[in-house]
Amino acid sequence: MAKLYQEQYVWRLPVRWYHWINAITVTLLFLTGIYIATPIFVPAVGEATWYHSMAWIRYIHFGSAFIFIANFLFRMYWGLFGKDPYARFAGFKPWKPLWWGQPFRDQLASYFFLRKDEPNYCGHNPVAALTYFLFIFSGSLFMIITGLAMYSESNPGGFLDKLFGWVIPIFGGSMRVHTVHHLVAWAFVVFLVIHLYAIVRHDIMDKSSVTSSMITGFKTRVEECPEYAD
Amino acid sequence: MARRIVVDPIPRIEGHLRIETVLDENNNVADAFSSGTMWRGLELILKGRDPRDAWAFTQRICGVCTTVHAIASVRCVEDAVGIKIPENARIIRNLMNATQQTQDHLVHFYHLHALDWVDVVSALSADPKETSEIAQSISPWPKSSPGYFKDLKSRLTKFVESGQLGIFSNGYWGHPAYKLPPAVNLLAVAHYLEALDFQKEIIKIHTIFGGKNPHPSYVVGGVPTAIDPNGDKVINVERLSMIKKIIDDTQTFIDQVYIPDLLAVAKYYKDWGAIGGGLGNYLAYGDFPETDIHDPGSFKWPRGAILNKDLSHVDEDVNPTDLSQIKEEIAHSWYTYEGDKDSLHPWEGQTNPKYSGPELPYKYLDTDKKYSWLKTPRWKDNPMEVGPLARVLIAYVKGVDEIVDTVNFVLKDLDVPAAALFSTLGRTAARGIECKQTAGFMRNYYDQLVANVKSGDTKVFDSSLWNPERWPKDCKGFGFTEAPRGALGHWIHIQNGKIADYQIVVPSTWNASPRDSKGRPGAYEAALKGTPMADPELPLEILRTVHSFDPCLACASH
Amino acid sequence: MKEKQTYAEIMEARGIDRREFMKYCSLLSVYLGLGAAGLPRMLKAMETKPRIPVIWLHGLECTCCTESFIRSAHPVVADIVLNMISLDYDDTLSAAAGHQLEAVRKQIMKEYKGQYILAVEGNAPTKDNGVYCMVAGDSFLNLLKETAADAMAVISWGTCASFGCVHNAKPNPTGAQPVHKLISGKPIVNVPGCPPIAEVMTGTIAHLLTFGKLPELDRQGRPKAFYGTRIHDKCSRRSYFDAGMFVESFDDEGAQKGWCLYKMGCKGPTTYNSCSSMKWNDGVSFPIQSGHPCIGCSEPNFWDNGPFYTRLANVPFVGTDSNADRIGLVAVGAAAAGVAAHAIGSAIKKKSDDNGTEE
Ligand code: HEM
Ligand code: HEM
Ligand code: NFV
Numbered sequence A: 001m002a003k004l005y006q007e008q009y010v011w012r013l014p015v016r017w018y019h020w021i022n023a024i025t026v027t028l029l030f031l032t033g034i035y036i037a038t039p040i041f042v043p044a045v046g047e048a049t050w051y052h053s054m055a056w057i058r059y060i061h062f063g064s065a066f067i068f069i070a071n072f073l074f075r076m077y078w079g080l081f082g083k084d085p086y087a088r089f090a091g092f093k094p095w096k097p098l099w100w101g102q103p104f105r106d107q108l109a110s111y112f113f114l115r116k117d118e119p120n121y122c123g124h125n126p127v128a129a130l131t132y133f134l135f136i137f138s139g140s141l142f143m144i145i146t147g148l149a150m151y152s153e154s155n156p157g158g159f160l161d162k163l164f165g166w167v168i169p170i171f172g173g174s175m176r177v178h179t180v181h182h183l184v185a186w187a188f189v190v191f192l193v194i195h196l197y198a199i200v201r202h203d204i205m206d207k208s209s210v211t212s213s214m215i216t217g218f219k220t221r222v223e224e225c226p227e228y229a230d
Numbered sequence B: 001m002a003r004r005i006v007v008d009p010i011p012r013i014e015g016h017l018r019i020e021t022v023l024d025e026n027n028n029v030a031d032a033f034s035s036g037t038m039w040r041g042l043e044l045i046l047k048g049r050d051p052r053d054a055w056a057f058t059q060r061i062c063g064v065c066t067t068v069h070a071i072a073s074v075r076c077v078e079d080a081v082g083i084k085i086p087e088n089a090r091i092i093r094n095l096m097n098a099t100q101q102t103q104d105h106l107v108h109f110y111h112l113h114a115l116d117w118v119d120v121v122s123a124l125s126a127d128p129k130e131t132s133e134i135a136q137s138i139s140p141w142p143k144s145s146p147g148y149f150k151d152l153k154s155r156l157t158k159f160v161e162s163g164q165l166g167i168f169s170n171g172y173w174g175h176p177a178y179k180l181p182p183a184v185n186l187l188a189v190a191h192y193l194e195a196l197d198f199q200k201e202i203i204k205i206h207t208i209f210g211g212k213n214p215h216p217s218y219v220v221g222g223v224p225t226a227i228d229p230n231g232d233k234v235i236n237v238e239r240l241s242m243i244k245k246i247i248d249d250t251q252t253f254i255d256q257v258y259i260p261d262l263l264a265v266a267k268y269y270k271d272w273g274a275i276g277g278g279l280g281n282y283l284a285y286g287d288f289p290e291t292d293i294h295d296p297g298s299f300k301w302p303r304g305a306i307l308n309k310d311l312s313h314v315d316e317d318v319n320p321t322d323l324s325q326i327k328e329e330i331a332h333s334w335y336t337y338e339g340d341k342d343s344l345h346p347w348e349g350q351t352n353p354k355y356s357g358p359e360l361p362y363k364y365l366d367t368d369k370k371y372s373w374l375k376t377p378r379w380k381d382n383p384m385e386v387g388p389l390a391r392v393l394i395a396y397v398k399g400v401d402e403i404v405d406t407v408n409f410v411l412k413d414l415d416v417p418a419a420a421l422f423s424t425l426g427r428t429a430a431r432g433i434e435c436k437q438t439a440g441f442m443r444n445y446y447d448q449l450v451a452n453v454k455s456g457d458t459k460v461f462d463s464s465l466w467n468p469e470r471w472p473k474d475c476k477g478f479g480f481t482e483a484p485r486g487a488l489g490h491w492i493h494i495q496n497g498k499i500a501d502y503q504i505v506v507p508s509t510w511n512a513s514p515r516d517s518k519g520r521p522g523a524y525e526a527a528l529k530g531t532p533m534a535d536p537e538l539p540l541e542i543l544r545t546v547h548s549f550d551p552c553l554a555c556a557s558h
Numbered sequence C: 001m002k003e004k005q006t007y008a009e010i011m012e013a014r015g016i017d018r019r020e021f022m023k024y025c026s027l028l029s030v031y032l033g034l035g036a037a038g039l040p041r042m043l044k045a046m047e048t049k050p051r052i053p054v055i056w057l058h059g060l061e062c063t064c065c066t067e068s069f070i071r072s073a074h075p076v077v078a079d080i081v082l083n084m085i086s087l088d089y090d091d092t093l094s095a096a097a098g099h100q101l102e103a104v105r106k107q108i109m110k111e112y113k114g115q116y117i118l119a120v121e122g123n124a125p126t127k128d129n130g131v132y133c134m135v136a137g138d139s140f141l142n143l144l145k146e147t148a149a150d151a152m153a154v155i156s157w158g159t160c161a162s163f164g165c166v167h168n169a170k171p172n173p174t175g176a177q178p179v180h181k182l183i184s185g186k187p188i189v190n191v192p193g194c195p196p197i198a199e200v201m202t203g204t205i206a207h208l209l210t211f212g213k214l215p216e217l218d219r220q221g222r223p224k225a226f227y228g229t230r231i232h233d234k235c236s237r238r239s240y241f242d243a244g245m246f247v248e249s250f251d252d253e254g255a256q257k258g259w260c261l262y263k264m265g266c267k268g269p270t271t272y273n274s275c276s277s278m279k280w281n282d283g284v285s286f287p288i289q290s291g292h293p294c295i296g297c298s299e300p301n302f303w304d305n306g307p308f309y310t311r312l313a314n315v316p317f318v319g320t321d322s323n324a325d326r327i328g329l330v331a332v333g334a335a336a337a338g339v340a341a342h343a344i345g346s347a348i349k350k351k352s353d354d355n356g357t358e359e
């Protein structure tokens, strides 16, 4: 059986920038976040004012957080208003039964080895889209809201407090917000494990060269891209 | 028909207590029933938690004796896993415990008990000059000028004339059982206010070591506050001198205000040396170890039991870890025991609440059946009274020097026989005697602490068994203390580093318990029998005897 | 009824001169966060208003809120109880007992309808008809509702009344509920803390007295003046936190030098209270200063956010106690295992596919 291979420009520069900024800030946020919860470096001698390890780690967390947020907002803009067919969210309509129809089931069946061939997509496949929605969109939003709520606590009555302070009583106190923020942080690691695996696997299984696509922008197209209903 | 008198709520105690009495034709109390009407379930809430946290939970059983549950709790965990605390920690805990006892007794005497004996309204007709003379004749306490009392009297008069009587509203003013002359009433009111101001000073010792009061901090394995005589952050010279000053002031207040007031008031109420005796069985676990908590011989308040008012003998065989000695019954308590057991040792104890009293609202409890949220503890199957009187009697019989001297002095001063100790008055006097004694301990502990630190020992915490992974997988422990109201015990069962079971038997559980399976009354119930009432509508006499125990019902059923 | 005394008259009667009275008022004013601007208003209120009747009820509680209250250093409690308010009903201090005491409550409710303050210490069990707390033969729940009906405002003392405290810690055996869940249609101020700081309690009352209304409250119904900032933000050990200098064990070198207690489980970063600014018992100390981590005693659910000596809270997870990191690691492990299994599956599939292609 012969297949048609064709290079296709899928990930435009803004998406690639978004992706790598996101990847870096999330990594930083996770590592600094875990450190904040369980700091290990304790200076043995000297005065408190000589050191700022905790302050710095938190500073990096908050710094990355604001880049992360800006990047996220940008991606939302690009997805909603950008003239970029592969980056738009238009096709993502999980509230419509049709969305869960054939393409989704085909992809899922394939991941569960229930289908022999591998469906091929130029943009995200619908299962990937769902994971991105759950982990990246919802996860990021959750981290941003809880994160900003905690961040606002240092300035009660301030701008951020007015915007996000309501979050704290919803969870039953500041401690609970820390706990859920911390729990959901791990979702990003879970995502990463699956994400990296899925990419490497696609490369091997259907030779769509997804790995390099996020750097070069080009994906290898194997068949016609099936469209799901708009 | 016999008259049934219900007093509910009982004020000037801690928690929710209901007393039902049956009067005979002469208006003497023929029978009495004591009911604790609140239960919170601390023993259940503790299950599955980290034993190192238990002190904070159990401490919230009571904010009045706000230190003793924490002490009993850390001790029971230490006992279970085998932690030996450093010498400084022993001293500091003793000092905090003594502080608690002293402060609690002072608050009890002036703010919870005094209004049973002192007629505030009668003070309005006092001659300040006479009050001043009395004050100066019984004590060198400086606040005793005629002007001081005159000023107080005019403030008091204005207060009463305002028509807003506040906490004094509807009190039993003018009741025939009030015996103090106006001048003494005025003196007592003055000291009510002074004591209210002073009690908050004593307790600062807790704040220094535990960060706050009520509910200072404790820690399993020692105490949380480090010592560095040269430092500026922890216990240092500044803090030590503050402690010393507080101890000085406390002793002065007790010697110059509390004890003289106690004796002055008691002289008018000697008849109460024959009322309110009750069980005549007394129990103390003992406390204030000079060496180790496992060495009862070193306790400054000794361990033991006295049965049937027998002042010739103390039963030394008090062992709360002996499964046969201490048991809790529920014959008249709103609980059930699995397997239909009558009584259980706390290590095998159960807490299964099951209300079976009358539907709410009710007029009377069904006292033939279950009628209280308190369980009924028994020692070697005997109902026992615990508290200052028990401790003082046991120390007296065992011949603890200072106690023998103080008790004899008080008996002589009041001109009453030793048998008068078995009474409402005796209980109130014993509390004062004990307060003086324990305040004396405070000074000892201060000296011990300073000597230790001087010798270079600043250790306050033993970290070797802090980590539960180093604990035995399955272990049991017993922790106790002599709380202000008497013998307190915590029994813990730890499995895999978590609390499997936790049972608490509290001084007020002993004293306020309902009848047992044999129908024998608890200490309050027994003591109330025979109390004469001048006017059954006005339960002043009931309050006197009940308050002489210093009830804490939140402690009693937890 | 006779002419009621104002606070100024009382002060005067007690031989306190005008200057001292002013000093006292300005101190209060500062405490309440009103600053110098609030002073004239406070003076006026103190000089003209009679004492507000207060009914103080006790539910499921430990009375430590009352105990804390009587430790107030400024104003001292005798001043409050005798001069500022008319504490007409309070189990802990009242002279009267039984139905004489209940009669006082009923009388105040009638005479001062809509004008008295209801102060509640503790909370109400709601399970089994409220039998876990009964007063005068009825449930505390009924007593609370009855007394709240005609109150001008309700003060919830302590974490018990404000959030439930130890009594609604898991498994909440009595169905204990905080006051604001049981009473509606009344202004309610939460004054949490187990117990609250004495001067926070008396300060809240002074505010009420001065302005005839509750102080400004935050989202959780607490006076902003006292619960506006976290312990952590005003903690004397904060510089050590920023430096990363932590106590690792009680009585270690860091403990002796007063380093930060974060790693001992300190809940100061998530706790709103005035401990690190006002301190306790006339400013002597507060838990952290005395070497113990904050357990978060003024926060909702603080008993179930433990254990107290670790930074991460216990999170129940498939029937065991776990924490965010352990659950996270398990989830990552599960994902990795899933991926590994899938990889093996894929390898097998690929092999058969490739074989098929070759054929
Ligand atoms: C070495 C690390 C990574 C590589 C090689 C990589 C590669 C890729 C590739 C090839 C895609 C396109 C997949 C597709 O066709 O659907 C992609 C998409 C994506 N990746 Fe990654 N990724 C990495 C790390 C991360 C990290 C750490 C995150 C964030 C937690 C992340 C989040 C995403 C998201 C959100 C998308 C969807 C992009 C969009 O639609 O905007 N990636 N990644
Ligand atoms: C993927 C994104 C993020 C991850 C993985 C992450 C991770 C974490 C973790 C693990 C903690 C420790 C929680 C604890 O146990 O106390 C933490 C704390 C925190 N994070 Fe994030 N975070 C993320 C995004 C954000 C964002 C967007 C903000 C917004 C400002 C933020 C603000 C905070 C704050 C304020 C804290 C508390 C710091 C402290 O208590 O000192 N985080 N984060
Ligand atoms: N009974 C009792 Fe306590 C004491 N003393 C505790 O053990 O008061 Ni609340």
Ligand code: SF4
Pocket (backbone or CB within 6 Å): B060, B063, C061, C062, C063, C064, C065, C121, C122, C157, C158, C159, C160, C161, C165, C166, C193, C194, C195, C196
């Ligand atoms: S809030 Fe805490 S201190 Fe106050 S009554 Fe409740 S348990 Fe006691």
Ligand code: SF4
Pocket (backbone or CB within 6 Å): C231, C232, C233, C235, C236, C237, C238, C239, C241, C259, C260, C261, C262, C266, C267, C268, C269, C288, C294
């Ligand atoms: S001791 Fe607690 S409140 Fe103080 S700085 Fe450290 S973490 Fe914050």
Ligand code: F3S
Pocket (backbone or CB within 6 Å): B212, C194, C231, C271, C273, C275, C276, C286, C287, C288, C293, C294, C295, C296, C297, C298
């Ligand atoms: S435990 Fe409570 S007393 Fe203050 S320091 Fe923490 S809020």
Ligand SMILES: [Mg+2]
Pocket (backbone or CB within 6 Å): B043, B375, B503, B504, B505, B506, B558
């Ligand atoms: Mg018990």
